[in-house]
Every structure is written in C-alpha cells, then in structure tokens.
Amino acid sequence: MEILVLSDTHMPKKAKQLPKRFIKELKDVDALIHAGDWQTLELYEMLKDYAPVFGVYGNVDGEDIQDKFPAKQTLEWKGYQIGIVHGHGDKKTTEKRVLEAFQEDPPDVLIYGHSHIPVLRYFKKTLLFNPGSLTDKRRSPMYSFGRLTLTEDGIHAEHIFFR
Numbered sequence: 001m002e003i004l005v006l007s008d009t010h011m012p013k014k015a016k017q018l019p020k021r022f023i024k025e026l027k028d029v030d031a032l033i034h035a036g037d038w039q040t041l042e043l044y045e046m047l048k049d050y051a052p053v054f055g056v057y058g059n060v061d062g063e064d065i066q067d068k069f070p071a072k073q074t075l076e077w078k079g080y081q082i083g084i085v086h087g088h089g090d091k092k093t094t095e096k097r098v099l100e101a102f103q104e105d106p107p108d109v110l111i112y113g114h115s116h117i118p119v120l121r122y123f124k125k126t127l128l129f130n131p132g133s134l135t136d137k138r139r140s141p142m143y144s145f146g147r148l149t150l151t152e153d154g155i156h157a158e159h160i161f162f163r
C-alpha cells in the first residue's frame with residue numbers, strides 16, 4: 001500500500017495550488033494522509049480526486065475542517081496501526097505532545113505536523129513521521145512531503161524534498 005503524507009499546507013495562504021513535484025507523486029497512491037493545518041477544505045476537494053483522504057485538523061483549521069476531521073485518529077492497514085495527530089498545544093515540545101496523545105496505545109507509525117520540520121525516526125517501537133510542509137518550509141532548506149509504503153514485509157517511510 002502506497003500512501004502520501006502531508007501536513008501544514010496552509011492553502012491558499014501559502015500556495016494557491018499544489019506543487020508540481022507533489023502532483024507527480026499522486027499517480028499511483030492508495031491513500032493520502034494530511035496531519036493538519038489545511039487552512040481550507042478546498043485542498044481536501046482537490047486531493048479526494050486522486051485517492052481516499054484521511055487526516056486530522058490543526059491549530060489554524062476552522063470549524064469546517066474540524067467538522068470533517070477529528071483531532072486525532074488511528075487507522076489500520078495491512079496489519080499496521082497508524083496514528084495521526086497535528087501536535088499543537090501548550091508547553092512541551094511538539095514531539096512530546098504527539099507521543100503523549102498515543103501513550104495508552106502506541107501505534108506502529110505516528111504521523112504528525114505542526115513544526116514544519118521533517119522527522120523520521122523511531123521512539124521505542126513507534127516510527128515518528130513528520131512530513132514537513134509542501135508550501136511553508138520556514139527555516140528548512142527545502143519543501144517536503146512523505147511517502148509511506150506498507151507491505152507484509154514491513155514499513156518503509158521516506159521524505160521527498162524539493163525546491
């Protein structure tokens with residue numbers, strides 16, 4: 001199963017359309033996961049034509065997005081649990097808030113956003129995956145999104161960086 005992972009798109013404030021590099025990857029995906037800060041539902045409307053879209057809302061998302069997506073969720077595909085949360089809140093680091101959100105039942109993969117900083121590493125047995133941002137790289141040298149591949153043999157996650 002091939003999944004594209006994105007977060008913190010802030011569209012249309014940070015971009016009016018999806019980057020060409022991202023669109024190129026949409027051809028053969030089974031699902032899309034957005035880890036919040038969509039800004040408007042227009043992005044969901046664009047993405048759903050490519051594959052089923054799953055996600056959560058972030059701290060800048062209004063009621064329309066909060067009505068469509070939960071604050072956190074867990075998906076199960078190919079026998080793997082995938083947790084999704086944006087990661088915003090008070091005090092602590094984004095990563096600590098994300099881990100605390102799933103401390104009762106840690107998933108195999110924990111997808112989050114908020115910081116706009118690409119992360120791919122393990123914490124105990126959970127793969128932490130922040131795709132960065134397609135449209136608002138902040139202090140990062142490049143824009144980014146993620147690809148998650150789930151097979152019977154395991155999980156493969158990678159960032160796709162572009163200018």
